[in-house]
Amino acid sequence: MDSVYEAGRRGAAWRKLKRAFATLDVVITAAERGHGRRAGVLSDYTFAVWSEGELLDVGKAYSGLTDAEIATMTERLEAVTTERRGALHRVRPTVVLEVAFDGIQRSKRHPSGFALRFPRIARIREDKPPEEADDLATVRRLFEAQVASGHREEPAKKSSRKRNLNQLGLFGGDGGDED
Numbered sequence: 001m002d003s004v005y006e007a008g009r010r011g012a013a014w015r016k017l018k019r020a021f022a023t024l025d026v027v028i029t030a031a032e033r034g035h036g037r038r039a040g041v042l043s044d045y046t047f048a049v050w051s052e053g054e055l056l057d058v059g060k061a062y063s064g065l066t067d068a069e070i071a072t073m074t075e076r077l078e079a080v081t082t083e084r085r086g087a088l089h090r091v092r093p094t095v096v097l098e099v100a101f102d103g104i105q106r107s108k109r110h111p112s113g114f115a116l117r118f119p120r121i122a123r124i125r126e127d128k129p130p131e132e133a134d135d136l137a138t139v140r141r142l143f144e145a146q147v148a149s150g151h152r153e154e155p156a157k158k159s160s161r162k163r164n165l166n167q168l169g170l171f172g173g174d175g176g177d178e179d
Helices: 066-078 137-151 160-165
Strands: 023-034 044-049 052-061 080-085 088-091 096-101 104-105 116-117 122-124
Touching: 023 052, 023 137, 044 066, 044 096, 044 137, 052 096, 052 137, 066 080, 066 088, 096 116, 104 137, 116 137
Parallel strands: 052 116
Antiparallel strands: 023 044, 023 088, 023 096, 044 052, 080 088, 096 122, 104 116
8 A cells, every 4th residue: 555656567465356337148259369378278258249149240359367267268169160261169058157247349350249348257057058148139228328427438430530620721631621
């Protein structure tokens, strides 16, 4: 408690604590081999939520499990792999994870239209079948709640931002509304 804070420096006296915004129960849809010491195991997990009977990806996580859990998960996912494309293993939806995250943002990358910010695996949900994982309506409600609370806001549309920069004379335009 008596240590001095030094901006930009890490040390043993200070610890960063992140409190998750929320958690979701998600289903693993794909896995990839890690890098470095995790190159031989499936440690990067793409996960999804339900929408009208279909799983739609909302993110990818690779932290939160122990080495032993990752080794067990590798065996488990290799047994349910349906397709391989390079390092990517598409898997049957059999494993549920509880994933903690700092927020939700809109995404063009994921079919769900959303992406979890800074996701990390909280635990493997052995007690829950894939059919009981969360759905897209839950993700949407959490997104709307975070925006309403000011936790995270939707980014401004590019055209609006460019227009604002034009009006300020910062974009090099004539201040008009053209993009």
